[in-house]
Amino acid sequence: MRDEASVLFANDAFYEAFRQRDLETMDKLWARKRPIACTHPGWRTLIGREEVMESWAGILGNPGSPAITCRNAIAFVDGDSAFVTCYEAVGGNVLAATNIFVLEEGQWRLVHHQAGPCELPLSALDDAAEPGAIQ
Amino acid sequence: MRDEASVLFANDAFYEAFRQRDLETMDKLWARKRPIACTHPGWRTLIGREEVMESWAGILGNPGSPAITCRNAIAFVDGDSAFVTCYEAVGGNVLAATNIFVLEEGQWRLVHHQAGPCELPLSALDDAAEPGAIQ
Numbered sequence: 001m002r003d004e005a006s007v008l009f010a011n012d013a014f015y016e017a018f019r020q021r022d023l024e025t026m027d028k029l030w031a032r033k034r035p036i037a038c039t040h041p042g043w044r045t046l047i048g049r050e051e052v053m054e055s056w057a058g059i060l061g062n063p064g065s066p067a068i069t070c071r072n073a074i075a076f077v078d079g080d081s082a083f084v085t086c087y088e089a090v091g092g093n094v095l096a097a098t099n100i101f102v103l104e105e106g107q108w109r110l111v112h113h114q115a116g117p118c119e120l121p122l123s124a125l126d127d128a129a130e131p132g133a134i135q
Numbered sequence: 136m137r138d139e140a141s142v143l144f145a146n147d148a149f150y151e152a153f154r155q156r157d158l159e160t161m162d163k164l165w166a167r168k169r170p171i172a173c174t175h176p177g178w179r180t181l182i183g184r185e186e187v188m189e190s191w192a193g194i195l196g197n198p199g200s201p202a203i204t205c206r207n208a209i210a211f212v213d214g215d216s217a218f219v220t221c222y223e224a225v226g227g228n229v230l231a232a233t234n235i236f237v238l239e240e241g242q243w244r245l246v247h248h249q250a251g252p253c254e255l256p257l258s259a260l261d262d263a264a265e266p267g268a269i270q
Contacts, residue, residue: 035211037220039231044255045220047209074182076170076246078237081216083247085172085180096174098233098249102213111211112218114233116251120179 007075007082010108011099015070015088021060027053031102031109039114041095066091071125082108087118087125094118094125142210142217145243146234150205150223156195162188166237166244174249176230201226206260217243222253222260229253229260 017025038052039045073086080103088095096118101108152160173187174180208221215238223230231253236243
């Protein structure tokens with residue numbers, strides 16, 4: 001698989017775990033050998049696996065969390081590091097997101113995620129039927 | 136210089152160029168050999184040097200732009216790639232930011248910047264007198 005495709009595959013897996021509220025898979029998608037960080041929309045930046053995973057436990061365990069789909073993902077790969085820019089469609093709103101990955105044991109794993117509000121209307125995004133946004 | 140220190144130095148240079156409205160320096164701080172991206176607060180994500188630099192020309196050329204200082208910067212380095220998480224104090228508000236760097240010709244250069252609103256009050260941040268936030 002080309003690098004970009006394998007990074008986008010890991011990015012899709014992240015949003016699939018998010019959508020499925022699958023904390024076990026979410027945990028596996030984040031790096032184990034590097035320090036990690038996460039900036040949820042509006043939150044302070046969480047640093048370290050304990051804080052980050054505690055936040056995902058709260059978010060994925062909340063039945064009131066709206067559905068999420070990833071749109072317009074673009075991968076930027078540089079050796080064993082990569083980042084993806086994309087948009088998140090969440091309950092009719094659009095967030096802009098950055099996901100940073102490193103190659104660990106042959107797998108692209110997340111080391112950082114940031115998402116924040118974006119002025120784009122939902123209608124400006126690619127169709128949710130793209131590979132990365134199966135609902 | 137240790138890797139983390141050299142990345143934080145590049146991060147400081149970014150905010151210094153931002154504060155000084157120095158477009159020429161800002162241009163030099165962004166990678167030339169890799170594709171770049173930038174997500175200003177609320178904006179759609181800009182892709183490619185032309186779009187990104189056009190945005191900086193607009194922002195740095197606007198005399199109404201509020202002053203900015205960088206606080207609580209933390210560098211995450213992995214070989215020739217790195218990212219920094221930090222906060223931006225802008226006109227009494229706090230933004231959370233991610234800056235991604237790659238090593239190009241011995242220099243850490245930006246490949247991506249994202250900033251978005253953060254719930255933290257200004258009083259929760261480190262003092263602006265830290266090395267990265269000289270006003």
